[in-house]
Amino acid sequence: MENDVYRGTERSVLFQYWEEIPKSKFLDVSKDILSSHPARASILRILKLGINDEIEDSKRHAMNASEIRKQLEENHSIELSQTNMYFHLEILDEAGLLIPVAQILQKRHYITYYGRSAQYLFVRDPVERLETLQRRFSQLFDLMEVIGASPDIDEMRTIPKEYHTLKRKQEESLGDWLVEHEDAIDQQGLDISEIFEVLKMVDSVNPEFVSLLDGVRRMLNL
Secondary structure: OOOOOEEEOOOOHHHHHHHHOOOEEEEEOOHHHHHOOHHHHHHHHHHHHOEEEOOOOEEEOOEEHHHHHHHHHHHHOOOOOHHHHHHHHHHHHHOOOEEEEEEEEEOOEEEEEEEEOOOEEEEEOHHHOHHHHHHHHHHHHHHHHHHOOOOOHHHHOOHHHHHHHHHHHHHHHHHHHHHHOHHHHHHHOOOHHHHHHHHHHHHOOOHHHHHHHHHHHHHOOO
16 A cells, blocks of 8 residues: 555545546556456456446446445446455556555445546556567568678667557557547447557558568568
8 A cells, every 4th residue: 555645534635636647658567467366356446437426416436345346246247255355456556557545444444436537548568578579570670681681780779669669659649549539439338448459450551650660571571
């Protein structure tokens, strides 16, 4: 638990937090974090939709474990013990996908409320990190050097960094485009993360990507 998490009786923080967090965030998270158990992606969706607060008669996006557990059972047909509920919350917290918003005093006990770390979360698999790209391309370039496929191997070795920079830039542009269309996405009940994955495939034919990699392809005579 972070030291700066609010701890007291004031419930207004549960409503204010949603406007204070980033609109969108890109995170390097293994896809196994979300795919290994259906509860985790469902928890993030529940926190995105929010619930109507009976006391304040207003929607809030910060919920305690019992509230999330109830939403999982009623709307996603996922039943968890309280222990397993906290286990999944901890996994999402460690991955940076959710945060403890506040600890509110209720009947002599402090109850922790959780929320997403950003209104829109875009997950990027860490397997595509720069060091991984450099390692993979390095082996290809070593082979090219041996077979004489490239006249300027030193110049070719800059490609992984250029590709990584371009890919991150394009992903953020796609994320911005999705946030611009959030109203239509919400109205239709669409999964923004699924649309994001499709847009990445569509964007793979972006002329900048093609131009960067086409030289390597031609040198390999593929």
